[in-house]
Amino acid sequence: MSMLIPDPLEPFLIFHPWLLNLAFACGARFREFAVTTFFFEVFLIEQDLIQAPYRLNFLGILSTENGTPATIGFFSKEKTPFIAFVLGGPGSGKGTQCAKIAEAFGFTHLSAGDLLRKEISSNSENGAMILATITEGKIVPSGVTIKLIRREMESIENNKFLIDGFPRSEENRIAFERITGVEPNIVLFFDCPEDEMVKRVLGRKQGRVDDNIDTIKKRLKVFAALNLPVINHYTRRGKVYKINAVGTIDEVFEKVRQVFDDCKQMIK
Numbered sequence: 544m545s546m547l548i549p550d551p552l553e554p555f556l557i558f559h560p561w562l563l564n565l566a567f568a569c570g571a572r573f574r575e576f577a578v579t580t581f582f583f584e585v586f587l588i589e590q591d592l593i594q595a596p597y598r599l600n601f602l603g604i605l606s607t608e609n610g611t612p613a614t615i616g617f618f619s620k621e622k623t624p625f626i627a628f629v630l631g632g633p634g635s636g637k638g639t640q641c642a643k644i645a646e647a648f649g650f651t652h653l654s655a656g657d658l659l660r661k662e663i664s665s666n667s668e669n670g671a672m673i674l675a676t677i678t679e680g681k682i683v684p685s686g687v688t689i690k691l692i693r694r695e696m697e698s699i700e701n702n703k704f705l706i707d708g709f710p711r712s713e714e715n716r717i718a719f720e721r722i723t724g725v726e727p728n729i730v731l732f733f734d735c736p737e738d739e740m741v742k743r744v745l746g747r748k749q750g751r752v753d754d755n756i757d758t759i760k761k762r763l764k765v766f767a768a769l770n771l772p773v774i775n776h777y778t779r780r781g782k783v784y785k786i787n788a789v790g791t792i793d794e795v796f797e798k799v800r801q802v803f804d805d806c807k808q809m810i811k
């Protein structure tokens with residue numbers, strides 16, 4: 544299990560004690576949903592980390608396009624799958640390791656980034672917005688990404704999913720948990736030094752619009768600001784397995800294998 548990582552949002556929270564008091568007075572559910580939303584959106588707007596048209600529209604993700612409320616809790620109790628979120632900075636090796644886990648342990652690998660890229664190439668209504676967001680290294684609104692993940696999970700007959708590159712922000716996390724009604728069983732965190740991540744991304748040569756030094760710098764900033772708080776949250780929940788991502792692909796996989804061997808009892 545990993546140690547807590549310094550949370551870049553903590554100084555921000557300290558400057559809003561009156562809001563925290565109000566939140567605590569209103570109870571846990573309200574606190575989690577309303578206050579976290581408020582804090583993060585104000586912070587993200589200030590930092591210019593979320594796309595303008597989607598600002599202050601967090602509640603919108605709980606509605607479907609036709610205005611009816613989204614299903615809260617889409618797995619039946621008997622069919623709730625084993626979910627592993629796979630997190631780490633850009634180029635830390637998430638996708639590479641997920642392919643090996645899927646093969647060795649029978650998981651379905653869902654990459655949020657791949658699903659978003661597929662949306663761009665299928666010329667969907669959100670394609671242009673997704674392309675612009677990825678090019679800027681920013682985060683696509685949760686409603687869009689969760690809809691894609693949900694569609695895949697519902698269409699695949701498996702009870703073991705690796706969700707790679709999601710949740711990327713507290714907004715992603717809270718939205719997923721509210722909509723699906725479940726938390727991940729475990730969270731893998733591939734911990735990799737920045738210089739190694741930059742080297743790997745620049746060496747990837749897959750023609751991705753975001754594999755250039757300018758966008759990588761932005762993605763690293765977004766990772767530290769938005770993804771580390773998610774990792775800290777799940778660390779506090781005792782769900783994070785931190786894996787040192789330095790070493791050959793096979794060396795890293797040996798550490799991953801150990802985690803899945805240890806979790807065998809939990810995985811149906």
Ligand SMILES: Nc1ncnc2c1ncn2[C@@H]1O[C@H](COP(=O)(O)OP(=O)(O)OP(=O)(O)O)[C@@H](O)[C@H]1O
Pocket residue numbers: 631632633634635636637638639640656708743744746747788789790791792793795
């Ligand atoms: N342990 C490793 N040592 C050296 N190179 C690696 C290692 N793991 C992955 N790579 C290479 O680094 C590049 C990035 O890996 P990968 O695509 O798996 O990262 P990722 O975390 O999924 O990245 P992103 O979040 O940007 O999609 C790939 O070219 C991959 O072959």
Ligand SMILES: Nc1ccn([C@@H]2O[C@H](COP(=O)(O)O)[C@@H](O)[C@H]2O)c(=O)n1
Pocket residue numbers: 633655656657659676677678680681682683684688707708709710711715753762
């Ligand atoms: N939950 C997510 C996941 C990804 N994105 C966007 O896609 C880019 C590429 O993602 P990879 O996982 O393939 O690195 C990422 O930089 C984001 O722009 C997202 O918005 N939300």
